[in-house]
Amino acid sequence: MCSLSEKAEQIKENQNNILEVIQVENLKKRYKNINALDGVSFSVKRGEIFGLLGPNGAGKTTIINILCTLSQSSSGVAYVNGYNVYSQSSSARKSIGLVFQETILDNHLTAEENLYLHAMLYGVPLKEYTRRKRELLKLCELWDKRKMKVETFSGGMKRRLELVRALIHWPQILFLDEPTIGLDPQTRKKIWDYIFTLRKKGNVTIFLTTQYLSEAENCDRIAILDHGAVVAIDNPENLKKMVGEDIIFFKTENNQLAEEEFHKKFPKYPIKLIGKELRVKVSNGDKFLPILVKSISPHIVSMELRRPTLEDVFLEITGRKIRENNNGIEEEIEEKFDLSSLFSFFSSSKKNNE
Amino acid sequence: MNKKIKTLYIIWYREVLIYLRNTVKFFTSIFLPILILVFFGTGLKTMFPISILGYDFVQFFFPGVLGLSISIMAISSTMSIVWDREFGFLKEILVSPISRSYIILGKILGATTTALIQGILILSIIPYLGINLNAFLFMKAMLVIFLISYGMAALGIFLASRLKKMESFSIVSQIIIAPMAFLSGAFFPLSNAPSWMIKIANYNPLSYGIDALRWVILSGSLEKSEILTITSHPLLLCITVFLVFNFLITFFSIRIFNKSIY
Incomplete structure (x- = not known):
């Protein structure tokens, strides 16, 4: 029994020492007849801020969804913190914290209740939870508002709370899907300040997607994504040198x-x-x-x-401006009325993930 | 094991918390069945006096209204899963390291609890309706209420687990609830209904549920022979049918949810 737990501890230790916390190889994803991802490969080192830059529909969210085990790729492999995202999805999920593109909080509940539910879902011990909650809420300047219902929060406060929530279980990797979209410049700057502080404090690897070029400059390394493929990957300085x-x-x-x-x-x-x-x-x-x-x-x-800015880098590589158009791919196709989906239960031909 | 119970607890806790937070829903969910009982029941009672029926119309009506309102409550509580999906909160639950089967069980139990709370509150007006209910019968009635609400909650989850829009859920749930309610024997005894109707009703789990409620709740106030005239199935059969139904529908809702994307 003792040796078993020691072994488990050792494995955990090994996982924590992995240098490349995210490894993606030849990832492909097809939606009906569109290639959302067309052979994406990259790796992210521990402790760095890694940015995924690309226009709308380039496949950024698709990559995040695959890495956080929400959707399955058509082919290729992905490892998060050393865990395969398909075969070891539960362990992979434990290693990550997520802030989605859209705000996902329970509006009926207070800030504290939202955090409590999250901590319980991730099995954070109560004592740890209380300590981290205090620390993180103070860091993000929400401590005074913790008893308020989330529906009374402003957009920036909600984002900050989501950041706190994503971090309360001390993840190895923090995924931020367009963390500052729709926020005013001051709030945006503040969110970035938190991100920098977090990295300094907790040795968290931060993986973010953005379409704001000015923000991508803050990253240690950037992968530029276009039409579902990585067209360039380097640190911002080197990328800019490419342009001249x-x-x-x-x-x-x-x-x-x-x-x-x-x-x-x-x-x-x-x-x-x-x-x-x-x-x-x-x-x-x-x-x-x-x-x-x-x-x-x-x-x-x-x-x-x-x-040269990253905008020019993007222009140089793809031949168009990042904001020029939404090139085709809708990230999620929603059906208006989906009664038919009820019946699809009986046909097991549809392949879905666990 | 401990961890699994904790998972169940946390999903359940959120459901119940949201229900209790929503004071408007909380009160209307109790207010409406009582209104139906007091006004509608009293009105109908004048048409069917005791001299014709041999029993008080409210005695017939009460278990039916109780059964229907807890069923509707249980099904509508499962709307939260559609709500969570539409507003994205489901993602937050799905990316956490807990098993999907436990998410579903937690949701079902949460919805069951909301229906149980409603059941207790409706049962509490029983002394004013001329029905005798002692503590033992109350416990038995609660067990039956649990069985019914669990089944209906699981049915709700089954319907909801693929839907992405709240509007679709309200349409789908109405398509399901309306025939179940009319063929449940809540408003009229099915024993006198035409045979084609009885044939359909025999496939309606709710008709067994409401019969079970009648057997349990009225056993303190009416003779067995009298209860027999207003029910169509014996108690044991009702309980068995519901147990099987609950088991199957849980299995199917877990299966359909595991297959859904998010």
């Missing part, structure tokens, strides 16, 4: 002519027509601007110089 040093956007009355002229005069600088603007990548943008103005004959309508 400075970028000049300019618009002329005759873009085609301007492009040709530019090409003749400065063959070593790449130029590209994007939408109605021309984009040039140069090393010394501020000094190059006056030269550019003089060397092009079509009238210049507008001009902009900027240091």
Whole structure:
């Protein structure tokens, strides 16, 4: 009996020492006839803030759902904290905390009751729960409001409470699916402050998805996702280096002519027509601007110089802006009236997860 | 084992907490059956005086209204699972490391408890209706109420576990509740009904439930032969049918829920 528990302890220890807390290999997911995920592979190291960046419908939520065992991939493997998300889903679930894209709190109950239910679901001992509740609620500045019903909370307070809830069982990995969507800039900044504090304090690995490029800069590493595939993965600095040093956007009355002229005069600088603007990548943008103005004959309508951002990285890799369109895939197809689903019980052909 | 009970407890606790929090639902759930008993029952009583029936109409009516209101309560309480799915809270439960079968059992027991609370409160008005109920009969009645509400709660979960919208649940539950109520013998004794109707009613679990309630609740006030005229099944059969029904419907609702996505 004793050796058994020792062994279990040892296994637990081993799990806690795994360096790559999330490993995903060649993950594929098909919804009817759309490939939501098309062979995604990446790994996340312990203690880092890992961002998944991509436009709506790129497959971010699908990945999170698979990693938190809510949905099954069509093929490929995924390990969370060393546990296979299909065969060891229960252990995998114990290692993670989740904040979903939509706010999921029980509005009828108070903040404290929400936390209590969650702690009990995860089997947190009462004493531990009381201590962590106090610590986390104070950290997220909700301690005074713990007896209030959640329906009276503002959007930002709800998000903070969700963050507290996701952390109350001390997960190894915290999943945040668009944690700051729909929040005002101040609250957004605050949420990020908490995320940084948390990482410092608890050695939590944070896996988040976002479509805000400014936020992705805060991550240690970013995977850029497009059309269900990882198109780039690195830290923000290296990603930006891919683009080059400075970028000049300019618009002329005759873009085609301007492009040709530019090409003749400065063959070593790449130029590209994007939408109605021309984009040039140069090393010394501020000094190059006056030269550019003089060397092009079509009238210049507008001009902009900027240091590369992740937006430019995204543009460079995918050829379009992140906000340009919702490219196709609906993350969840909801039926309006689903009486028919009742009858599908009898046909066991439909394959669903446990 | 201890952990499993804890899981059950926590799901159950939330259901009951939400029920007790919702004071409006709490009061209407008791108010309506009492209204039906007092006004509707008294009104009908004038049409069927004791001289014709041989028993007080309220004595006939009470177990039926009790059985129907706990059934409706149990089924409508399971709406919370649709509610949880529509507003996403179900995800929070599903990603936690607890087994889905226990989620379902906890939900069923939670809904059963809400129906039991309602049952106790309705039973408490019984002294004013001229029905004798001692402590022993009360306990027996509570057991029958438990059986019925458990079955109806499990049926509710069975219906609800695939639905994603609250509107669909209210439509589906009405399609199920209405025929069950009319063919349960709550409003008129099925023993005098035409044979085709009795044939259908024999497949209605609720008709067994209401008969069981009559047998238990009225045994202190009416002769056995009198109860026989207003019921169609013996008590033992009623209990057996309900036990089997409960067992099967629990099995099916766990199965259908395990297969649902979220």
